[in-house]
Amino acid sequence: MPIAIALVLVAVGSVAFHLLNPWWLTPIASNWHYIDATIAITFWITGVVFTAVVLFMAYCVFRFRHREGTQAAYQPENKRLEWWLAIVTGVGVAAMLTPGLFVWSQFVTPPKGASEFEVVGQQWMWSFRLPGKSGRLGTTDTKYITPENPLGVNPNDPNGRDNVVIVGDDLHLPVGKPVRVWLRSVDVVHDFYVPEFRAKMDLMPGMVTRFWFTPTRTGTFEILCAGFCGIGHPQMRGNVVVETESDYQAWLQKQQTFAQLSASAK
């Protein structure tokens, strides 16, 4: 009996803790409400299954408790029960995975007219590159990386000359504009994560990964590295400052372009 009661308390306590705990989602600051919806679906399915399994265990512990003179029956197989378990589990897993596939395809397909910026991760800081007046990002290659050109911008590509380069400082973005993100790493795997944007993407050495989002409110949002990347991983932080278009333009004017940075290095 005490074990059955303990199991019921585990089930009720887990649901109560989930509902009453203060560590809830941060207020959203992007268009990705779908990410919250997929998390809610997963919580509902896993929560209902967890509660049902624990309560069923409590029932069995109580109902089939030891009594003098009774004996357990050995039943190694039950075809009908196995079919039911396989079907119900399959439907539950599919219901958790399928919405994610639709959200994923939207997450990596930016709308027409989205602007763009690049995130570059390295142990242990964040750098960024924004297109200049031409509106285009120049090509890059790891072979161009030097202390003066930490992002490896191709010096022979005219599209890269006016690119704004921000090394280890805050990124600013205008509010309400869809923006496409390209992500690169110069050393190990990192992961660009801004909880308020509900957006998270790995930075893989040798690959360019991507996603897009629209910042929906102004403010300063912290960037965390969500892929363990060595001893400085917890300190790998940065900020995205979302502001009005005019504040953003004023900030952009003050930034250095790749051409200016290479000229001052010489």
Ligand SMILES: [Cu+2]
């Ligand atoms: Cu990292």
